[in-house]
Amino acid sequence: KLAMSGVEEISDESVEVKEGEEFDVEAEDHLRDDFLLDPTRYIFYRDRKEWADLEPVPQDDGPNPVVKIAYSEKFSDVYDYFRALLKNDERSERAFALTSEAIELNAANYTVWHYRRVLLQALSKDLREEMRYITAIIEEQPKNYQVWHHRRMVVEWLNDPSEELEFIADILSQDAKNYHAWQHRQWVIQEYKLWDDELDFVENLLEEDVRNNSAWNQRHFVISHTSGFSDAMEREIQYCLYQIKKAPNNESAWNYLKGILQPLGLSAQPGLLERVLELKQTHCSPYLLAFLFDCYEDALENSKENVAEEEQQKTLKKALEICQLLAQEDTIRKEYWLFLGRSLKNKHGKLNNYTFELCVIHPELEII
């Protein structure tokens, strides 16, 4: 087992900052004098005797490189030696240690991560220690595909998810919408059947930020995989309306409500329309109006045989009024609202297209 005499630098300053300072010649000379006094000085791989057996492999940008690229010295040094190890497919402790340095310089480099996994297995490394390592890396760089995938591999190899929910919760406390974190969480929960406390977890997140779309998605994920929505429907509707009262302009809450009701049909839910109309008085929003439209549309689509023509046309009129209002208020999506009105009218109505457009442009005419 080779021991490295070059000690890893203890500072975690970014390499860019160091470029100007540590690596200019004068400083180097000065440091050489002080070497015996300061054993923590960083030593390039090219200067370490235990690496002298390897021929470093410089960056290859292709057969006819047009571009002469200037890398930072430390980066080139580490990666020159990384490439040398790869070339020889060396499976050793020093190779493993070097992957840590390469990762620190560029954690998105998927080839380094691959190699590290090969080494983890070839050298039968302590996977618990690897868990500590990957935990630290993810804390620093939580928005990187490679680090999360690596963590998943280690959890699978250990077959031990016991730290995962707490760890992911910690990452989410720094950014509650981290897409990678949520992926990993869903995988852990599904793979190891850790559903029990997840609904509580989601509710806590929604207490903190009711607009967290990831948390709403997770709510749907948990319920669809556990109780299902049939018994839970009334509770979920109440939950949505309660959250909407707290923050009316919340796309996520409205998308969720519509999403859970859609399979059965919005007009199939007794009393729902009335509750939404009541909410309209005090907590109106474009989303509420859009939802009302969806209710009316569903009613028209699924109306029973005995519903009078007059009733139908009344519902249609209410729906079209909503489109008119939204086309004026939510102008950025005007085309969408006009489309909705036109299609509904074409399907169920007696008004022609021209009349409808006129209503939108000249609402004061009160044509409908």
Add this chain to the structure above:
Amino acid sequence: MGTQVKDVIIKPDAPSTLLLDKHADYIAAYGSKKDDYEYTLSEYLRMSGIYWGLTVMDLMGQLPRMNRQEIIDFIKACQHECGGISASIGHDPHLLYTLSAVQILCLYDSVDALDVDKVVEYIKGLQQEDGSFAGDKWGEIDTRFSFCAVATLALLGKMDTINVDKAVEFVLSCMNFDGGFGCRPGSESHAGQIYCCSGFLSLTGQLHQVNADLLGWWLCERQLPSGGLNGRPEKLPDVCYSWWVLASLKIIGRIHWIDKAKLRSFILACQDEETGGFADRPGDMVDPFHTLFGVAGLSLLGDEQIKPVNPVLCMPEDVLQRINLQPDLLS
């Protein structure tokens, strides 16, 4: 009905005209400028970086400024024994970079630089039992990789070599309650994933499985007061979503649901008048990725100074016409 919304404010002096020449100069010089640290750091995605640069240059009619032979030789050196292609020399093969390589070679009409049968074999080997695709031998599953697989095979005319039905089944299992798609079943809907899944369904002739009105609504909800588009609710706008969202809307036939004028002014505001290129949002640092998607977005919006771009493959339409590949779009 206005409310505190997460958005940017475009300053009155933000760029408002299209600076194509500056962007062409920016891309042509990329990689040879002094500050190369960013270039070095992005080596692990070099193949995609080249695809972004070449595609945007071609869309601007400036492809001849790039070094065709050097790039073809580079790609040859990146094909591994297993058939897969890596981001750069000395890196491991991956589906992402296999697609980028094939896209580049299509631009240059030089697909024969690769061992095509081997590429097909590599892709086939990555399909899982449930129809999904891993990105590489380490097994990460993501609908992005389903898209990469079928897009590459479509460009090579070899779609029939995989189990398409199973692949479709998996992608459809990623459709969510809001009509969108995530990276795996149950994952939150995200514009980038929606683009991949819409593109996938287009290439496999399955667009009728999309709830176009529901998804179209979700997508046009991405537009914020600034005119820019975000990737999911309550997030800031980013110019790359001008591609992911806009192309998806085009594929499902609902691009007119976006306020085009407002989006155009957002995209133009993301230009850097001094350096050329586009940033994710006004005032930030530019990069080739955002430059491609800014220009491609403008093309989809109908800017006549830019070549028409195909919304499924993000490649110039004339290239796809040459190889006779016209993926379905809904109307």
